[in-house]
Amino acid sequence: xxxxxxxxxxxxxxxxxxxxxxxxxxxxxxxxxxxxxxxxxxxxxxxxxxxxxxxxxxxxxxxxxxxxxxxxxxxxxxxxxxxxxxxxxxxxxxxxxxxxxxxxxxxxxxxxxxxxxxxxxxxxxxxxxxxxxxxxxxxxxxxxxxxxxxxxxxxxxxxxxxxxxxxxxxxxxxxxxxxxxxxxxxxxxxxxx
Amino acid sequence: xxxxxxxxxxxxxxxxxxxxxxxxxxxxxxxxxxxxxxxxxxxxxxxxxxxxxxxxxxxxxxxxxxxxxxxxxxxxxxxxxxxxxxxxxxxxxxxxxxxxxxxxxxxxxxxxxxxxxxxxxxxxxxxxxxxxxxxxxxxxxxxxxxxxxxxxxxxxxxxxxxxxxxxxxxxxxxxxxxxxxxxxxxxxxxxxx
DNA sequence: ACAGGATGTAAGCAAGCGCTTACTAACGGG
DNA sequence: CCCGTTAGTAAGCGCTTGCTTACATCCTGT
Numbered sequence: 001x002x003x004x005x006x007x008x009x010x011x012x013x014x015x016x017x018x019x020x021x022x023x024x025x026x027x028x029x030x031x032x033x034x035x036x037x038x039x040x041x042x043x044x045x046x047x048x049x050x051x052x053x054x055x056x057x058x059x060x061x062x063x064x065x066x067x068x069x070x071x072x073x074x075x076x077x078x079x080x081x082x083x084x085x086x087x088x089x090x091x092x093x094x095x096x097x098x099x100x101x102x103x104x105x106x107x108x109x110x111x112x113x114x115x116x117x118x119x120x121x122x123x124x125x126x127x128x129x130x131x132x133x134x135x136x137x138x139x140x141x142x143x144x145x146x147x148x149x150x151x152x153x154x155x156x157x158x159x160x161x162x163x164x165x166x167x168x169x170x171x172x173x174x175x176x177x178x179x180x181x182x183x184x185x186x187x188x189x190x191x192x193x
Numbered sequence: 194x195x196x197x198x199x200x201x202x203x204x205x206x207x208x209x210x211x212x213x214x215x216x217x218x219x220x221x222x223x224x225x226x227x228x229x230x231x232x233x234x235x236x237x238x239x240x241x242x243x244x245x246x247x248x249x250x251x252x253x254x255x256x257x258x259x260x261x262x263x264x265x266x267x268x269x270x271x272x273x274x275x276x277x278x279x280x281x282x283x284x285x286x287x288x289x290x291x292x293x294x295x296x297x298x299x300x301x302x303x304x305x306x307x308x309x310x311x312x313x314x315x316x317x318x319x320x321x322x323x324x325x326x327x328x329x330x331x332x333x334x335x336x337x338x339x340x341x342x343x344x345x346x347x348x349x350x351x352x353x354x355x356x357x358x359x360x361x362x363x364x365x366x367x368x369x370x371x372x373x374x375x376x377x378x379x380x381x382x383x384x385x386x
Numbered sequence: 387a388c389a390g391g392a393t394g395t396a397a398g399c400a401a402g403c404g405c406t407t408a409c410t411a412a413c414g415g416g
Numbered sequence: 417c418c419c420g421t422t423a424g425t426a427a428g429c430g431c432t433t434g435c436t437t438a439c440a441t442c443c444t445g446t
Contacts, residue, residue, distance in 0.1 A: 008392080008393050008394070008441085008442060008443075009393090010392075010393065013393085013394085029301050031224055031225075031301070032224075032301070034432080034433070034434085035433085035434060035435080036432090036433085036434095044394090045394060045395055045396085046434095046435090047394080047395070047396085047435085047436080047437090048393080048394070048395090049435095050434085050435060050436080051393085051394090055434080055435080056434065056435090105301065107346055107350060107351060108222050108224075108225075108298065108301055108350060113350060113351045113352070116347075116351050116353065117351050117352055117353050117354075121347075121351070121353050136355075136359075136363070136367075138355050139355050139356060139359050139363070139364070139367070140367065142347065142353055142354075142355060142356035142359075143340075143344065143356065143364070143367065143368065143371075145343075145347060145353070146340065146343035146344045146346070146347040146348075146353075146356065147336075147339065147340045147343050147344075148343065149342075149343040149346060149347055150338075150339035150340050150341065150342040150343025150344070150346070151336065151339045151340075151343070153300055153339070153342060153343070153346075154309075154314075154335065154338060154339040154342055155339075157300060157301060157306060158300060158306045158309050158310050158314070159306070159310055160309065160310050160314050160335055160338070160339075161310075161335075162329075162331050162332050162335060163332060163335035163336065163339065166329075166332050166335075170329070170332070171332070171336070173380065174329070174332070174333065174336065174375075174380075175336065177378065177380070178336075178371060178374060178375045178378070181371060181374045181375075181378070182367075182371045185370065185371070185374070187366065187367075187370070201411090201412060201413070201422080201423045201424070202423085203422080203423065206423080206424085227402080227403070227404085228403085228404060228405080229402090229403085229404095237424090238423095238424060238425055238426085239404095239405090240405085240406080240407090240424080240425070240426085241423080241424070241425090242405095243404085243405060243406080244423085244424090248404080248405080249404065249405090
């Protein structure tokens with residue numbers, strides 16, 4: 001049987017570090033967050049961070065690894081809506097949202113850019129592109145991902161008004177209507193199809 | 194007449210520092226660029242950077258100060274098109290484009306965020322909002338600025354394909370059509386106006 | 387019970403950062 | 417011609433960064 005109160009618990013320490021890191025990476029991005037801050041918020045000696053994660057970079061990768069599948073699992077039709085919700089309702093600190101925001105916040109960092117370029121971004125775009133019949137469907141989906149990125153940054157990082165203070169539901173509805181138009185419209189041609 | 198070859202020339206030194214800084218800030222952003230790098234590229238002793246600009250932060254501000262008016266001067270109708278051009282044709286290193294990209298690249302930095310929030314972003318939004326009759330015109334303009342920000346980052350910083358490799362003219366046309374729709378559309382209402 | 391691995395701690399290293407200081411060398415007006 | 421001002425230089429200060437090391441302590445299997 002497990003001891004009543006384990007003061008030495010590798011699993012709990014790892015989890016505490018992971019949670020502290022997720023919060024700080026989401027708030028400040030990768031570069032501005034120091035390993036000492038993470039250890040302090042976790043209430044843990046900072047040497048343990050390196051024992052359990054190897055490096056700051058690997059810790060960051062583990063934080064980002066959380067979200068990959070959860071959002072992508074649902075139906076394509078509501079994918080954009082769900083991502084927007086995670087982006088706009090930033091009050092609560094759900095783990096998926098934290099890791100999404102850590103990704104946005106750290107887009108200047110090579111590791112985050114690579115993840116967005118080669119894995120996450122591609123996965124989103126593949127799904128979003130199925131909503132469009134246009135031959136350049138993937139480009140349109142890329143533009144949508146770019147929009148989400150920009151909205152997240154201008155809202156949470158820059159704090160631009162009126163966007164930062166706007167009703168999330170209104171913003172979401174406006175973006176969704178425009179996104180549908182982007183995916184479905186076709187350029188006017190001289191031949192008139 | 195001025196001396197034949199002035200080896201001691203404060204104006205030229207300042208200009209060299211400014212140009213080197215614009216290039217590096219555009220390529221790497223504020224935080225990743227070091228004052229030693231700037232001085233080295235300018236071929237100048239790094240102490241002079243502080244003599245002529247006071248601090249890295251003030252040097253950055255001076256780099257960003259370039260673009261403020263130039264783009265905003267033209268007609269509103271082509272404003273979006275011109276910014277998109279500066280964003281998408283990133284081959285040549287025009288000074289206005291460099292400072293625009295330095296701003297995007299450094300959006301995680303407090304100084305850049307403040308400029309975008311309180312000055313530049315507001316100026317763009319004011320003008321863009323005149324293109325819409327909607328009551329939330331400024332919000333829509335904010336969303337456009339967010340889109341520009343996201344496109345610039347996903348293209349130049351992240352390097353996401355197919356966006357990064359797409360024909361700038363096609364991207365521009367697609368974004369402009371969608372932007373017009375965003376500015377002009379109105380939500381469907383139950384009362385049917 | 388006790389050896390040995392797992393867990394936690396304190397201290398500090400090398401490197402890099404923005405910035406400053408103490409100095410030399412060139413210029414230009416009197 | 418000389419001297420104060422200006423431009424340029426070399427060195428390094430104080431601090432922070434990610435990461436490591438040497439060591440104390442606890443827990444568990446046999």
